[in-house]
Amino acid sequence: MVATPIGNLRDLSSRARDVLAQVDLIAAEDTRVTGQLLKHLGIGTPMLSLREHNERAMAEKLVARLAEGAAIAQVSDAGTPAISDPGAHLVAAVHAAGLPVVPIPGASALTTGLCAAGFTCPHTLFYGFLPPKRAQRQAALAPLAELPYVLVCYEAPHRIVETLDDLVALFGGDRPAVLARELTKTFETIRRAPLAELALFVRADTNQQRGEFVLLLDAAPPRPAATAADAHDTVLAPLVAELPLKQAVALAQSITGAPRNALYARALQLKETD
Missing domain, CATH: 3.40.1010.10 (Tetrapyrrole methylase, N-terminal domain)
Known part of the structure; x- marks a missing residue:
């Protein structure tokens, strides 16, 4: 190989x-x-x-x-x-067949783009080529938006504008990203910017819509850790909405093991909010 x-x-x-x-x-x-x-x-x-x-x-x-x-x-x-x-x-x-396979390493658009991106997340998800049709592409991208990995994918010139628009819509315009175009060739472009800025850059210059593309997106930022109160609300809120207060608190306590007084106080707040 x-x-x-x-x-x-x-x-x-x-x-x-x-x-x-x-x-x-x-x-x-x-x-x-x-x-x-x-x-x-x-x-x-x-x-x-x-x-x-x-x-x-x-x-x-x-x-x-x-x-x-x-x-x-x-x-x-x-x-x-x-x-x-x-x-x-x-x-x-x-x-x-039990025969030897010998890799002869060398150039790869994946590693070439990744080393020039400057993303510090140590984990990478390589998707390869995205689906060519927009609905399928969006369906493939949606579950990737919140993953804690640098995402690397390839794209063809005639789809690059639509794909960047899809990424902005699903990942957010502020997500740091790198557009790597025509790597190692005469008109190589490596541009790092928020996704929305990259989409505008490519749309405004037809020269940037030519060649072979590697798109790299930084990992999703970590979500704030859920507090114990948040977890208790997941159980308590629907119970308060459907049951008398004391019954809701008793049932929530048996499920969560949280202190009754804290649950009762929170149940009163939920009731007042409703």
Whole structure:
């Protein structure tokens, strides 16, 4: 599994270059894209296409070649294979056959964007590509808004404006975020700002709506810790609304174990509020 550059060709490691030159076969996501890289490197290793739609069928054939002693490198168009790119099914099949899998590390848009974001939360949730349709995208994002993790996702240029609008609506315009565009390429953009500001920035400049995007959102701020009184209210309030005061307090005490006098005083406040 060979990582290839996500833009700047000088990011290819010497180990990756050697492997691509020495293997018997390269399984490439798009042979035309990988062909350009191999031409730049002066490498003539044979290639075949292994993409999302044929990976399961090709995996069986490649495992058979490996079992015969062939050495095969798998690459995606850019970055580390099997991370939001083809490769995972092939790796699983190779493991199942009891054959070795050797990762050749290198560029990844995930780690490249994350190291440039400056978020101090030690935990990260990598979503990958968000759903293309707006309703599905919003449904996927909604449960992520309050998680205590940095959220990293990829997005395509023709959806970036809508996706930023969805993030503002669901995460709030003040959530710190980073837009990382065209990483390691000539027109690289890394901009950190509140989500609402990023959405305006991209909408106002069509040049910022081109290329490949990594979106990074800071972890949700911690919620204030619930007090014991808050927890008791969850039990007490509906009881006070439906039962006589003494009965409500007695039942709430049996459930929560809280002091009767405190519950009674709070019940009186709830009653007065009602």
